[in-house]
Amino acid sequence: MSSLLHVRNLSVQSPERPILHDVSFTLEAGQILAVTGESGSGKSTLALSLMGLLPPGFQAHGSIRLEETELSTLSEQDWCQIRGKRLGMVFQEPMTALNPTRRIGTQIGDTFRLHTTLSRREIGTETRTLMEQVGLSEAGVSERAYPHQLSGGQRQRVLLAMALACQPELLIADEFTTALDARTQAAMMALVSRRCETQGMAVLIISHDLGLVRRYADHVLVMKDGTCVEQGATTSVFDAPRHPYTQALLAMSLHGAARTPLTPLTVFTAPS
Numbered sequence: 001m002s003s004l005l006h007v008r009n010l011s012v013q014s015p016e017r018p019i020l021h022d023v024s025f026t027l028e029a030g031q032i033l034a035v036t037g038e039s040g041s042g043k044s045t046l047a048l049s050l051m052g053l054l055p056p057g058f059q060a061h062g063s064i065r066l067e068e069t070e071l072s073t074l075s076e077q078d079w080c081q082i083r084g085k086r087l088g089m090v091f092q093e094p095m096t097a098l099n100p101t102r103r104i105g106t107q108i109g110d111t112f113r114l115h116t117t118l119s120r121r122e123i124g125t126e127t128r129t130l131m132e133q134v135g136l137s138e139a140g141v142s143e144r145a146y147p148h149q150l151s152g153g154q155r156q157r158v159l160l161a162m163a164l165a166c167q168p169e170l171l172i173a174d175e176f177t178t179a180l181d182a183r184t185q186a187a188m189m190a191l192v193s194r195r196c197e198t199q200g201m202a203v204l205i206i207s208h209d210l211g212l213v214r215r216y217a218d219h220v221l222v223m224k225d226g227t228c229v230e231q232g233a234t235t236s237v238f239d240a241p242r243h244p245y246t247q248a249l250l251a252m253s254l255h256g257a258a259r260t261p262l263t264p265l266t267v268f269t270a271p272s
C-alpha cells in the first residue's frame with residue numbers, strides 16, 4: 001500500500017542557518033503521527049513545510065508527496081487548491097487565525113464557499129452539522145457569535161470545524177490542544193480520532209504532551225536539533241526507546257514535566 005504522505009530527505013534552511021536536516025517519514029491514511037521533541041527542535045518548521053507556509057527567506061529541499069501530488073514544487077495558486085481542501089490545519093493560537101470582525105458561522109462557511117459548489121442553503125446546513133460535531137452547539141454557541149464572545153477552547157473548536165469542513169485527507173495540528181483543559185482536549189482528540197476511523201483521515205499532530213502522544217498517536221517521531229532521532233510505532237518507542245534523547249524525554253515526562261514545553265536536554269551520546 002502506498003502512503004498518503006511521503007516525506008523524503010526534507011531539509012530546511014533559514015536565511016541564517018540550517019533548521020531541518022534530512023527528515024524522512026511516511027504517514028498512512030487513517031493513522032495519527034505525533035511529532036515531539038524539545039522547544040526549537042524544528043517541529044513547527046516541519047509543519048509549515050508540509051503546508052507550504054515557510055517564512056520568507058526559508059528554503060526547503062527534498063520531497064513531500066501527498067498521494068500522487070508532489071507538494072514541494074507547487075505554485076502558490078496550486079497550494080490554494082490544496083490547503084483547506086486536501087490539507088486541514090489547526091494551530092495553537094486561535095485568535096490570530098480567526099477574523100475578529102466576522103461571525104463564526106460565516107467563517108466556517110467560508111471553507112465551503114472556497115472549495116465546494118454547495119448552495120447557500122447547503123452551506124448553512126453543513127455549518128450547523130459541523131458546529132454540532134465539534135461540540136459548539138451543545139455549548140450553546142450560536143453561529144452568529146463573534147470570536148471574542150467565545151472561550152479559548154470554543155475558538156479552537158471553530159478552527160477545528162473549519163479544518164475538518166472539506167473532509168481533508170490530512171490534518172496538521174500544531175499544539176492545538178495545549179491551552180485547553182483536559183476534558184476539552186479529550187473531546188477534541190476523540191473527534192479527530194473518529195474522523196481517522198470513519199473517513200481515513202490522517203493526522204500529523206505536533207505535541208510536547210507525551211501523555212497525549214501515547215494515548216492517541218499510532219506512530220511517533222522524535223525531533224532534536226532539526227533531526228529526527230527516532231521514529232516508530234508509539235508502543236515500541238515508549239516501551240523500548242532506543243535513542244538516549246528519547247530515553248531522557250520519557251524519563252522527564254515520568255517526573256511530571258510532560259505538559260510544559262520541553263526545554264533543551266543535554267544528552268550524552270557515546271561517539272559512534
Ligand SMILES: Nc1ncnc2c1ncn2[C@@H]1O[C@H](COP(=O)(O)OP(=O)(O)OP(=O)(O)O)[C@@H](O)[C@H]1O
Nearest residue numbers: 014019037038039040041042043044045046055261
Ligand atoms: N521566522 C523565523 N526566522 C528565523 N528563524 C526561525 C523562524 N522560525 C523559527 N526559527 C528557528 O527555527 C528553529 C526551529 O523552530 P521551530 O519553531 O520549528 O521549533 P519547535 O520545535 O516547533 O519549537 P516550539 O516547541 O518552541 O514551538 C528555532 O531555532 C527557531 O529559532
